[in-house]
Amino acid sequence: MLTRDFLHLTSSAILTHKLRSFLTMLGISVGIAAVVILTSIGEGLHKFIVAEFTQFGTTLVAINPGKTSTMGMSMGVFGTERPLTIEDAEALSRLSFAKSVVGFIQGNAEVEGNDRTRRTTVYGTGHDFPTAFSMPVSSGQFLPDDDPRAPRALAVLGSKVRDELFGNSNPIGKRIRIGGDRYRIVGVMESKGQVLGFDLDDTVYIPLARGLEMFNRDGLVEIDVLYHEGIDEKKVVAGIKRLLKSRHGREDFTITTQQQMLDVMGSILDIITFAVAAIGAISLLVGAIGIITIMTISVAERTSEIGLIRALGGRYSQILLLFLGEAVVLSAIGGVVGLAAGIGIGQLLSLMIPALPVHTPWTYVVLAEVTAVLIGLAAGVFPAMRAARLDPVEALRAE
Amino acid sequence: MIRLEEIHRDFQVGDQVVHALDDINLEIGQGDYVSVMGPSGSGKSTLLNLIGILDHASSGRYFLNQQNVTDMDELEESRARNQHIGFVFQSFHLVPRLTAAENIELPLILAGIHADQRRRLVGEALETLSLTDRAEHTPDQLSGGQRQRVAIARATITEPTVLLADEPTGNLDQHSGAEVIQTLEALNEKGITLIIVTHDLKLGNRSLRSLEMVDGRIVSDHTQ
Numbered sequence: 001m002l003t004r005d006f007l008h009l010t011s012s013a014i015l016t017h018k019l020r021s022f023l024t025m026l027g028i029s030v031g032i033a034a035v036v037i038l039t040s041i042g043e044g045l046h047k048f049i050v051a052e053f054t055q056f057g058t059t060l061v062a063i064n065p066g067k068t069s070t071m072g073m074s075m076g077v078f079g080t081e082r083p084l085t086i087e088d089a090e091a092l093s094r095l096s097f098a099k100s101v102v103g104f105i106q107g108n109a110e111v112e113g114n115d116r117t118r119r120t121t122v123y124g125t126g127h128d129f130p131t132a133f134s135m136p137v138s139s140g141q142f143l144p145d146d147d148p149r150a151p152r153a154l155a156v157l158g159s160k161v162r163d164e165l166f167g168n169s170n171p172i173g174k175r176i177r178i179g180g181d182r183y184r185i186v187g188v189m190e191s192k193g194q195v196l197g198f199d200l201d202d203t204v205y206i207p208l209a210r211g212l213e214m215f216n217r218d219g220l221v222e223i224d225v226l227y228h229e230g231i232d233e234k235k236v237v238a239g240i241k242r243l244l245k246s247r248h249g250r251e252d253f254t255i256t257t258q259q260q261m262l263d264v265m266g267s268i269l270d271i272i273t274f275a276v277a278a279i280g281a282i283s284l285l286v287g288a289i290g291i292i293t294i295m296t297i298s299v300a301e302r303t304s305e306i307g308l309i310r311a312l313g314g315r316y317s318q319i320l321l322l323f324l325g326e327a328v329v330l331s332a333i334g335g336v337v338g339l340a341a342g343i344g345i346g347q348l349l350s351l352m353i354p355a356l357p358v359h360t361p362w363t364y365v366v367l368a369e370v371t372a373v374l375i376g377l378a379a380g381v382f383p384a385m386r387a388a389r390l391d392p393v394e395a396l397r398a399e
Numbered sequence: 400m401i402r403l404e405e406i407h408r409d410f411q412v413g414d415q416v417v418h419a420l421d422d423i424n425l426e427i428g429q430g431d432y433v434s435v436m437g438p439s440g441s442g443k444s445t446l447l448n449l450i451g452i453l454d455h456a457s458s459g460r461y462f463l464n465q466q467n468v469t470d471m472d473e474l475e476e477s478r479a480r481n482q483h484i485g486f487v488f489q490s491f492h493l494v495p496r497l498t499a500a501e502n503i504e505l506p507l508i509l510a511g512i513h514a515d516q517r518r519r520l521v522g523e524a525l526e527t528l529s530l531t532d533r534a535e536h537t538p539d540q541l542s543g544g545q546r547q548r549v550a551i552a553r554a555t556i557t558e559p560t561v562l563l564a565d566e567p568t569g570n571l572d573q574h575s576g577a578e579v580i581q582t583l584e585a586l587n588e589k590g591i592t593l594i595i596v597t598h599d600l601k602l603g604n605r606s607l608r609s610l611e612m613v614d615g616r617i618v619s620d621h622t623q
Contacts, residue, residue: 005508016496308492311453312506312553313481316473392453396492 001318010325013298021330024294027287028334028375029341032368035280036342037349039364042273044350044357049269053261059099060132061236062256063092063223063244082248083219086148086208089126091243097227097236100128103208104222107215111204113165113176113185120161121203122178124211132226135200140172140187143207151207155183159191160201178204179214233257284371287334288379295327295383306387307395320388327380328373335372339365400560400592401427401450406459408445408615419445421615423459427594427608429560432587434603435596437612443596444565446612450594451484451563452476464560481510485554485591487583489566491546493538493553499545500525500534503552510557524552528582544575551582555591562586564595568602580605 014021065084086103093101105124110117127145130136137156146152155178162171171185183206192200212218227236237255245251299306306319343360350358408420419442427433435443448454449461452468461468463483471479486492493502500521507517525531528548538546547567554562564583568576580602587593595606603609611619 001508001511002513004514009508012496304492305494308494309505309509310477311451311480311486311492312509313477313557314509315477318509393448396453396488 001321006321006325007329009322010329013302013322013326014329017298020294024290024330025334025337027290028284028331028372029287029338031280031284031287031375032335032338032372033342033345034283035277035371036339036360036364036368037345038276038280039273040342040346040358040360041349041356042269042276043361043364044359046266046269046273047359048357049265050262053258053265058258059227059229059231060258061225061227061233061240063225063240064221064254064256065219065252067252067254082250082252083217084223084253085219086212088244088247089208089220089223090148091247092223092225092240093128095225095239095243097231097239099226099228100131101226102126102128102132102224103220104224105208105211105215105217106221107211109179109204109214111161111165111176111178113171113174114169116165118161118164120158121198122211122214123203123205124208124214125205126208128226129205132224135192136190137187138190139170140185142187143205144186146207148207149209151209153181153183153210154186154207156187156189156205157185158189158199158201158203158205160199161204162188178206181210181214233259284375287331288375291327291331291376291379292382294330295323295380296386298326299323299383299387302387303390303395303398306390307392307398310390310392311396316388319390320384323384323387324377324380327384328376331372331376331379332369335369338372339368342368400429400464401425402462403450404460404462406449406456406461408442408449408454409457418615420449420456423615423617425610425617425620427592430587430590430592432584432593432607433595434606434609435594435612436598436600436603436609439598441612442615443612445615447563447565447594447596450561451486452480481506482557483560485557485559485562487547487550487554487562487564487567489569491538491543491550491570493546493549495538498535498537499530499541499549502538502549503556505553506557520556521552524556528552542575543571544578547571547575547579548582551579551586555586559591561592561594564593566597566599567595568597568599 063084065082084103089101089103092098102125107122108119109122110119111122125143126148127143130142138159140156142156143151143154155176157165157171165171165176166174171188174185176183176185189201189205194200206214208220212220225236225240237257240255241251244253309319343365346358346360349356403423403425406420406423407418410417410419423446435446437443445454449456452463452471456469463479466479468476468479494505497505503521503524504517507520522531525534528551530545530548530552533541533545533549538549541549562583567579567583571579583593583595584605595602597603608620608622610617611621
């Protein structure tokens with residue numbers, strides 16, 4: 001039998017029962033659409049979180065006080081016996097691979113300026129912060145390279161704090177009070193939005209030493225080392241470890257590389273993507289059962305036709321292929337419709353809810369269609385074999 | 400051309416073995432016109448199915464055009480049915496979703512004949528059986544006689560050597576039945592071997608040779 005004739009016979013059988021064929025295809029379409037939508041959201045989430053993590057660059061290493069084996073996002077460990085100090089940060093900045101080193105202290109304080117008050121997050125940090133975290137200032141400058149132990153009382157505002165306190169007026173040079181101390185504003189940061197739930201615009205940056213004093217802490221929350229590209233991450237980690245061990249006498253700190261964070265996050269996100277795909281797969285299973293049911297009914301209804309085809313010289317394999325073909329065509333068309341619906345709904349969702357990350361990779365599209373065809377094959381095998389194995393004499397009597 | 404040697408066909412029905420064909424020895428030559436008659440359950444249709452290679456003998460040997468059918472595998476049997484045997488059934492067995500032309504075309508499609516050649520052969524068959532104006536009609540748009548003529552066209556489109564007709568007029572009125580018989584006899588005159596299974600004595604007596612079956616045995620073999 002020629003391929004064209006095979007397709008004609010298959011499609012004519014499908015078109016004879018339009019409603020039944022449509023409903024069968026619908027089962028697969030819904031399944032494929034569910035898989036595509038759910039995996040698109042999962043993949044979008046994956047991409048979104050990875051982008052959030054890597055927006056500060058991938059050559060970043062975080063050092064936190066305290067020895068912990070926990071991987072993932074730094075929570076900051078306070079109360080270590082040997083805190084991380086400004087001197088540690090200075091020593092780290094002298095390492096050959098260090099591009100910039102930024103210490104951190106974080107707290108919450110009341111900021112007063114322009115006759116307004118706002119309680120907000122205050123970061124104590126160094127002048128390399130914009131370089132290390134790719135966060136440029138929109139006006140003025142960032143904190144200058146003062147003596148880290150005795151810096152001037154200067155502050156840089158996040159864009160939201162600027163808006164809240166000063167509106168559209170230029171705050172550069174104006175005085176504000178942070179935690180009761182007077183500061184002069186030297187710059188305003190560019191808007192960065194939210195990163196993993198933290199509003200980076202609702203912040204004020206002050207020098208590290210002043211932050212330690214303001215929040216009455218004797219150690220830094222974190223030191224971030226940005227190293228030159230092309231240098232082996234292992235060498236960077238070893239270099240930092242060697243230096244800090246020599247300064248602290250033992251390993252009482254935790255080094256977390258960007259890659260470790262991404263690996264842990266990636267494995268969690270892979271599980272989430274797999275889980276949502278599995279939920280979609282249940283819909284596909286229902287679609288497959290629909291195909292088996294309809295094809296079994298079709299074989300029963302067309303028993304006489306099967307007998308006739310055998311009488312006219314049709315082979316076992318031809319009958320098998322005809323019925324398998326019907327199942328595959330039904331599922332393949334259902335798959336295409338499901339893909340279109342899934343991608344369409346995904347796009348609609350991202351338009352309606354811009355915050356919801358949706359991303360449909362082409363590999364998923366191809367994989368979903370291949371899955372649909374395979375489901376058709378698997379679901380069609382049993383009814384098709386039943387049709388092919390019918391005794392032609394009995395089949396002809398069936399009318 | 401058709402030679403059956405000591406053919407037995409047994410069926411197991413519960414604990415009992417039913418001998419549908421019991422020691423059948425038969426020879427039918429090229430171009431013969433044979434009718435098979437007998438009461439219901441006498442084995443007529445079983446004999447026809449066996450000659451049509453739709454069924455297999457429990458024992459004995461069957462030769463078709465000097466080929467031992469008994470030794471054929473599934474592929475060879477299908478090819479033999481497609482190329483050497485045509486079937487005409489009482490209930491026509493037309494595929495309802497296909498047009499008259501497409502129904503006639505089916506054996507050629509199964510044989511893998513190219514579309515151009517198929518179109519030509521189907522066109523000729525439609526013309527021969529005066530069905531050209533019904534080519535695009537589906538079976539439900541045809542009369543009983545037309546349906547059976549479409550079935551005859553389908554049975555003969557591959558130019559088989561044997562035409563097997565099982566009660567070909569059973570579902571037709573007298574006029575249509577007479578037309579169908581004339582068509583079948585015309586084909587026989589052109590050289591096709593015609594074997595008709597019928598209850599109709601009048602139809603049976605038209606053949607040159609008539610076989611009578613009782614309880615799976617040929618009890619009379621009469622040539623006019």
